[in-house]
Amino acid sequence: MDNVAKIIGSNIRHLIEQNNVPISDIAQKIGVTRQTMSKYLNGESIIDSEKLFIIANYFGKPITYFLEKEHDEELSFMFRAHNPSANISMDEINRIQSRMEKVYEAYRLAGEKMFYIPEQYNLEFELERRDIPEDIEKIIERIANEQRDILDVGESVGKDLIKCFEAKGINIIFEKMNNPKLWGISAFHPKKGCFIFVNDDEDISEERKIFSMVHEYAHLIFHRDQYKKSQDSLQYSDFRSEITEKIANLFAGYFLIPRDCLKRHEHLLKNGITFGDLLFIKRELQVSLQALIYALRNYGYISEETQKKVMEKLYKYGYGTKEPRGMSYIPKNEKFFAIVRSLYFKEIIGESKVAELLNLKVKEARKKIKEWMENEWFGNEEQVQALI
Structure with missing residues (x-):
């Protein structure tokens, strides 16, 4: 005792x-x-x-x-949010880490390998400077295209893009945090792999959530040395000022909107771009309008002056944070939910563990299990045939 x-x-x-x-x-x-x-x-x-x-x-x-007497090395975090030291509480930090650990536990119980550590890249220039040199921008574009090939992205956009990350073995977690100022968090563990957590708050557009996922992936490949082991030395980042955030933003833009994708729309881009044209292209690529405008600037379709004027108009008409004609909500965490469901039907876990893994009350977990049972029964062809 x-x-x-x-x-x-x-x-x-x-x-x-x-x-x-x-x-x-x-x-x-x-x-x-x-x-x-x-x-x-x-x-x-x-x-x-x-x-x-x-x-x-x-x-x-x-x-x-x-x-337990001994513990594995803690997951280490890098945060991306507006003024994070003021807008992210310790309770939220602990909740996110707990979520990551539960996801890891579920995959471990299922014998599912969700472990991928991407190649680490070293961009050789001074991070103290406020802008990214042109030669480094070209390197980031090349790396973004390489990573698209590694993750087997192909023509995938939106929901299918999330599946590409998961298929490679990257743990992607979407969960509502009731804090629209918190967008994304990434974590790295040498034994547990890479985790990307994205706030699934309804006040954040689906396009922004996908951008945040890729942005955090950029931190994992460019800034892994900045991940800290203890929560009192977390790397907090204001994405508007730090050069590391600019690198991650640039990578995400190149990754989501590669040069070849825009070439397919050159008939629209070379004859005077209208707002309707921009909305059409953004819907096709399932990206934010802001990301598309920055891509047009990076690829030379519009000048820096034009980019600034367009962005000013977007903010003027209330599109600084809201997405014009945004995507419909994307169902997420489907692979994780399927794993937990499978664990229950295989009697590896009980209803209390289902509640813990899905972050539900036991009563809510029982309701969810009942839905699973009904879907399992009606989806079983042999049982249906037996009724005929």
């Missing part, structure tokens, strides 16, 4: 120190004095399961984490 108390206490202390959280805050959260909290941390008293559950939720860890 004493040994278990010390292991649990040591793990709680590690998380408190790692996340730079005052001990008094955790004591208050679980309703004990600071003295009692110190006894838990020192292993002098064993914490009860209800209080441990509160701490586990706060730090985004499963209960089993606190019973």
Whole structure:
């Protein structure tokens, strides 16, 4: 018993120190004095399961984490958001990490290999500068085309593009965060692979979500050395100012809108581009209008001056954050949901584990399982034939 108390206490202390959280805050959260909290941390008293559950939720860890003597190296994050230090809470950080760990656990239980670490590229120029040299821009375009081939993108756009990333073994997670200022987060682990988390908030356009996915992939191939192991030293980025964000934006633009794709629309682009033409091309490529305008500038179809004028008009008419004639909502996480469903039908996990993996209440998980059962029964040809 004493040994278990010390292991649990040591793990709680590690998380408190790692996340730079005052001990008094955790004591208050679980309703004990600071003295009692110190006894838990020192292993002098064993914490009860209800209080441990509160701490586990706060730090985004499963209960089993606190019973283990050793842990794998933590996932390390890079954030992409407006003024992230002010707009991303520690609760959100922990929630996202917990989600990634649950996705990893589901694939591990299913024996599904979702492990791919892309090649790392070193762009040899000073990251302190505010602009990207022209020769580096050409290198980024070449790398974007190489990565399209590696990921076997072909003609894929939108939903099919997400499938290309997953087919290669990259863990893509979409989840609503109720925080439209948080767009995307990426994580890297030498044993667990690469993870990309995208905010599925309805206030963010589908085009922006796909752009964020590719943008985070760019960080994984260009800036992997900036990923940190501890949450108190996370790399926060303001995408409007840092050169690393400009690199990721440029890569995403080249990746989503390669030069050859625009050549197919040259009959529209060379005869005076209208707003209707732009909307037609963006719908075909399933990209944001802003990304398309920047691509036209990068490929020389419009001048920098024209680009600025068009962007000013977009902001004037309210399209700075909203997407004109945006895509319909794309169902996401389908592969992960199918894995969890399969695990349940194979009796590898029960309904409580389904609830944990899908981030549902047990009552909601039971409803979801009932839907699965109905679909399974009506989708079984032998059972249907037996009724005839």
